[in-house]
Amino acid sequence: MTAAQTRMKPKTQRLIMIGAAVAALIVAALLAMPALRQGAAYFYAPADLAAAEITPGQAIRLGGLVEEGSVARLPDGITMTFRVTDRLESVPVRYAGLVPDLFREGQGVIADGRMQPDGVFLADTLLAKHDENYMPPEVAEAVERAEAEAKARSAPAG
């Protein structure tokens, strides 16, 4: 124990405390930032996906409606394929596993996963909401936007 430490003034102590608190903040930020860059998955609707350039393998979140008549199960009995649509574009999806209870054709779905080089979205998890009448806000918005765009496109022609 040195003399300087024993005679530490409250003011010095306070400065050290503030310094330590700032250091904790910086550590939190340093840990959070790179993790956020890797761990945050952007949400895309099928129409966005067509426009955006997505690197295959990058974690993204795809949302829309399960296209009517598109759900099929592969012979292994586990892998299923379907298309996610926002009524403007649609994206083929492949998923191996048990589908959530509320997964149904024509209903909203959110898929976490990544695009394959062949243009198929490989889903790790599927989210269909707990509530029958509820559409995830992202999906509702995407469908609305796509419909508005479709209307705008057809307007000059008609």
Next chain:
Amino acid sequence: MIPETGHFALWLAAALAVAQLFGGWHFLRRSEHEAALRLLVPAAAAQGILCLIAFAALIWAFAVSDFSVALVANNSHTAKPELYKLTGAWANHEGSMLLWVCVLAIFGAVAALRVRALGARFRARLIQTMGAIGLGFYAYLLISSNPFARLPNPPAEGAGLNPLLQDPGLAFHPPLLYLGYVGMSVTFAFAVAALIERQVGPLWARTVRPWVLTAWAFLTGGIMLGSFWAYYELGWGGWWFWDPVENASLMPWLAATALFHSVGVLAARDALRNWTILLAVAAFSFSMIGTFIVRSGLLTSVHSFAVDPERGLFLLTLLALYVGGALTLYAVRAGSVTHGAPFRPLSREGALVFNNLILSAILGVVFIGTLYPVVLEALGGGRVSVGPPYYESALMPLMLALLIVMAIGPFLRWRRSQTGAAARRMVPALVTAAIFAAVALAVGIRGVLTILGIAIAAWLGAASVMIVAGKGARRLSAASAGTAIAHLGVAITALGIAISAAGSSERITNLAPGETDRVAGFAVRLDGVEPVAGPNYTSVRGLISVLVDGRVMPLEPERRAFISPMQVTTETDILPLWTGNLYAVIGDNDAEGRWQVRLHWQPMIALIWIGGLIAAAGGLVGALAGGRRRRRERREAAQ
């Protein structure tokens, strides 16, 4: 009539909250403390009783299926099992907010009756602050979320309750969680009263301590129960999803954990005055942020059942008012709260400061991850979701560091730096850690972080046991016992997390009756499926046999189709073994009569919840600490 009685009781309680806030002001300005208390204490006590009456009225409406009450009509059904009719009272927005307010009023009443050690003036301020908090939430309930609203044309049958919520977990999870969340309001009121009266010191810390620990214990229990519920009910095999709603309960927990550790420093050494007050404000602020996140539907979440932006705005206003008010008061007064004693870095208090810094950093990481999507979207940066990879990579180093500090801290002495003696006392715990690491390697567990996690958790567990061993039962105080139990619980949870994360395996398969598959070395056979009729559902039950050490054990997962509302749910079945859990979910069948089955093997996963409950028990033991001293102080104050 009974729903109207409940509604009226709520209005009366709100009126009493007004009386508490403004009447208190009137008397305190004239320094008539005793007169103020003669108004405030009965007002607070009556509020508690009135809220209980309101809550009982709502339960009654659900019990008798009174569909003229809109809430009952929208959320209940006559065919629902009796227990879920009752618990259904708080399985919806309005009912759960009523429960929230009810818990607030009861805490307010108990605090008004019991907090005497800090003098009449402080007590009056405390009750006044509780009234101010109550007022905002009564207004919220009565104006935007009235649980007793009647329907002009009541339907003959109710809409029913989401089947996922028809579970015994619902009976305990929300009430426990709210006891924790809302219990922090008392600590918040303590902080506000301390700032107004400039009364921050060891006596304040000792008085607030049982309140923080009790709320913390309830919150811990509530979070653990919620995690276990999600584990068996959602059927995803996980126990924590880093979902915004889960984070909403984790953030106040982290703040409260930091708080009672810094309260300990304040009580023993009269240091960290400002910081402790700030944490007390933060803990309840995060509780309110949590309520806001859950109730506003701000964030898409696996849990969000009710979504209403207008109510969100009301809650946000309340949040801004209370948090902003308390922080303004803090900014004005913190400078005048004189500073406590300085201390050495390698002492008990030094370790506790370090604990607080790490907990704050963890809180920061969770906060950033939870709100990043909202902020990014508000700035027009697109929609993102932040998932487990973010939290796991950012939090892992902090968690390991925290466990190490927890293992070392209790061996350091207050005031002194005796590193040599402390290091010698830690040898047995370190040996235990090495043994655990060796055993883990021997049974085939690999991965540097996993082995490190197991070793550190074992170190902490052994160190916690040694707190008791070192003192001997005779000299062991309730506070030390609480620390030892809670730390041991955390060590057990950490061990469960590390082992289950490293050793879990999953197998998704498609089986015809009679076919066999394997998961983690267990032979699993689908014997067949049978139809089952429940009270308000029909179900398909998979009959699965598992071969465990030469014995055949059953696993019977179900898929239930509920009639009202129309919804299918998966019911997992779990086979708990000493070494871990076998977990089965049954899915769809195909044209050839094969059934999808998902199987999980999760070694030692039960330790996660067992440890959590032990930690909560430690918190309650700690809350009893200092009871004798408090009673003596009260006697002396009375004389």
